[in-house]
Amino acid sequence: MFEKPDRIPIYGQVGANLKEEIEKSFGSIEAFEDHYEFDYAHILEGPPVYLQSDIDELKQVLLKLERHITLEDVFDLSFSDPDDEAYYTGIKAQIKHHKELRDRFVFIQVPGCFEFYNDVFGIETHKSYMLEYPTKLRDLYGKLLKWAVAFAMNSIDLGVDMIHVSDDWGSQKGIHINKDIWIDLVFPYHKKLADMIRKRKVFLSLHSDGNINELVDGIMEIGYNVVHPWQESAGMSFEEYKRRYSDEFVLMGGLDVQATLGFKDYFKLQIEIDRVLRFFKDGRLLFCTSHSVQRDCSVEELIFTYDYIYKRVRELSPQSGLHTLLQGD
Numbered sequence: 001m002f003e004k005p006d007r008i009p010i011y012g013q014v015g016a017n018l019k020e021e022i023e024k025s026f027g028s029i030e031a032f033e034d035h036y037e038f039d040y041a042h043i044l045e046g047p048p049v050y051l052q053s054d055i056d057e058l059k060q061v062l063l064k065l066e067r068h069i070t071l072e073d074v075f076d077l078s079f080s081d082p083d084d085e086a087y088y089t090g091i092k093a094q095i096k097h098h099k100e101l102r103d104r105f106v107f108i109q110v111p112g113c114f115e116f117y118n119d120v121f122g123i124e125t126h127k128s129y130m131l132e133y134p135t136k137l138r139d140l141y142g143k144l145l146k147w148a149v150a151f152a153m154n155s156i157d158l159g160v161d162m163i164h165v166s167d168d169w170g171s172q173k174g175i176h177i178n179k180d181i182w183i184d185l186v187f188p189y190h191k192k193l194a195d196m197i198r199k200r201k202v203f204l205s206l207h208s209d210g211n212i213n214e215l216v217d218g219i220m221e222i223g224y225n226v227v228h229p230w231q232e233s234a235g236m237s238f239e240e241y242k243r244r245y246s247d248e249f250v251l252m253g254g255l256d257v258q259a260t261l262g263f264k265d266y267f268k269l270q271i272e273i274d275r276v277l278r279f280f281k282d283g284r285l286l287f288c289t290s291h292s293v294q295r296d297c298s299v300e301e302l303i304f305t306y307d308y309i310y311k312r313v314r315e316l317s318p319q320s321g322l323h324t325l326l327q328g329d
Helices: 017-027 029-035 052-065 071-077 085-100 113-121 124-133 134-156 178-196 213-222 238-244 266-279 299-316 322-325
Strands: 040-043 105-113 162-166 201-209 226-228 252-253 287-291
Touching: 017 029, 017 252, 017 299, 040 085, 040 226, 071 113, 071 134, 085 105, 085 134, 105 113, 105 134, 105 201, 113 124, 113 134, 113 178, 124 134, 124 178, 134 162, 134 178, 162 178, 162 226, 178 201, 238 266, 252 266, 266 287
Parallel strands: 040 105, 105 162, 162 201, 201 226, 226 252, 252 287
Antiparallel strands: none
């Protein structure tokens, strides 16, 4: 497993903030991806967790009552139907576009319990609920887990290669919550989800921002094949990864948006890209941005960046397949 690839695969989250600028230069985001021959693709289609009509109705009620959303409010909300075929039209189109027509490795995002309910309650309120109402919150996570498993299974049936669980646990200096609370409430959600996905013989990846050094042993126990972004600017070390974890999972990332893009320092960009690509020249990296490229990066800087990435991965080693990196022969 994790054998040396013929070439480091590349990708980037480029369209969220620079869509108009990229379209002016390339015609479309898809044309940008084709121009740089991206090797894999992140599908961001699918059903919403909650019905939008229910969310809107709840907001109106809370506005009249002049209060914030509570755990009880959310517990009674209805989840969308993850088996409704109407939600999968976009996913099917993306799989056809990327996988069938361009032979890209495709992965789709499902929600992690901590990040998702931070968005619902606000992170500080959510953390207080973890201390005050762990049993009730565990039940709520269980409902989300059932929904996430159904969405993941349906996506696998359609042909995705990897399930990508997004759950931000880290800040710039450490984890957002006490490790014991993470083990008690968050770890079981991820372990159950991972166990179900592994039965389907597809890959499993985790997105978590920030410094998550305290949780890496738990991540390995869950069974993630890929971790994104392993953020150096938050204190995550590539050297430590190679020394301790490189036989356990592959990294996805390498272009730290916070530290490289948007500064118009092209020399530093080249140095940084070279450093990372040379460090991982023997494999274990899916090269991409750590986060979505931000608006302070001009399209000219983005083009310079991907021109250089495209050239250097081919100079360091000729053409490859992404499955080779993850699975071997």
